Amino acid sequence: MIRDYAHCIDDDRLEDWPGFFVEKGIYRIVTRETFERGMPVGVMTCTSRGMMQDRVLSLRQANIYEPHVYRHLISAISVQPDDSGAWTGRTSFAVIRTMQEGAMSIFAAGRYLDRIVLEDGAPRFAERVAVLDSRRIDTLIVIPL
């Protein structure tokens, strides 16, 4: 699932992205300094699958930005069962962003901190927090990491 998630975003199948989460799933992108101080506000906070759908609809229909694609590089995947029958996951990621004119940059690097549960026999994220190593976002972030 962790690999499929990366392919889903990189392949621009963003409409499928909320499906990786449970209905009340949480998706957040926060900077390392915000995370380490235990502060709640990041650069994206979705507290339901519906809110993720709204993000995708907005980036397709409303938001204005220069077209670009991501390439996720994920490694050091570790998933451990916890006492409640769920799993706790941690994965390193780097995202290379390629703009329509060809400019490429390392857009983000950090770790995913996951809580994974079984729903109808399939694993889904109850929570996925992308903790960014840098406090700085280049220009804007519209596609989820």
Add this chain to the structure above:
Amino acid sequence: MDGMASERLKEIVNWPGQGVHRVPYRVYTDPDVYAEEQRRLFRGPVWNFIGMALEVPETGCFVTRYVGDTPVVMVRDEDGAINVMANRCAHRGNLVCTQSCGRAEHFTCVYHNWIYDLKGALTSVAFRRGVGGKGGMPDDFDMADHRMPALRAETFCGMVFATFDAAAPSLTDYLGDEMRDNIERVVGRRMTLLGTYSQYMPNSWKLYMENVRDSYHASLLHMFQASFGINRLTMDGGIRLSDDGWHHVSYSKEATDKDGEATYSGKKLRAMDHGFALADPSLIDRWPEFGCGTTLAIQSVFPNFIVQQIYNSIALRLCVPRGPEECELMWWVLGAEDDTPEQHEIRIRQSNMIGPGGLISMEDGVVGGWVQRATRRDGDATTILEMGGRDVAPSQGSRATETSIRGFWTGWRATMGV
């Protein structure tokens, strides 16, 4: 004072005529203009936002920040006072504080161990008397003659400002009554920090500050609210300016139901509108936080500071210049100490509207770079800033005006002397 003579700067800028309704594109790219801004403007008679007092809660707590692009340290000393000084060692110019924040009893420059107290005074010089009677500083070297360069610092509503200019007016006078009123309204209570991040933009800091003051673009560039039909009927709105026109508040009040409900659910807000439907309208839940009914207020304090209230989303932003054609927008997202748990959650959800990933605001990060790209080779060409007239005056009832951008250029021309 070193730097460039005014006549030479005037030649370079080549400002067209006397007004502030035409800006030559050269000022967004020219390295000499940028260098003079650092000297005349950021170190001139302006108050620069440094940070919040709550970021340095106790003696010795410090953060490193920027005034223009000059590194500074903000620290709380033993007397509880907040000091701001240039982050530069008196010896040979090393950065004294290399951490972004922390707590210290004093500051030690790691290069040769010169030590400064929390007011920036030099208190110790390593090997001052030499080693074994040899070397050391000359006898007439007096530590009292040297320090980390001090800025004047003042605090208003928990926000710390500083200036390099001994002749600058007090912060109170600099802001003026109307600007202080809005700051007091939005953050004049015990606030908490909910998150921090920054946004790096490939454009002049001035292009971003124009964007912030540009009440004309809001409903044209940002399509999120229109697409999802979130805007309600605007009852009242306009632009307030400080007397000199340098600072502004753009505000609006939306119609609200008078049914005494404590919280307006996003579902209800959506009900009277058209467009796409939000799958989860709790994104736009809100409560009437301010007795005056203001639902949106964007305030800019010259040169590069912003106080934002969008519904219940409160944030401070500082646009730090990072060279002639780059800037970094630093964000402080705030809550109030007496927020209920429900209000706290509403603020967190509303934070999706703002910042580099803001559903409403993300476009502001990209237009500046587009302007920069399109104008770089056309320094003599100019913008047109005539929406709402050519003067700098408050505007009642309409936000289809560029008056507050003209106010920015009034401050820019005055401080730059061009």
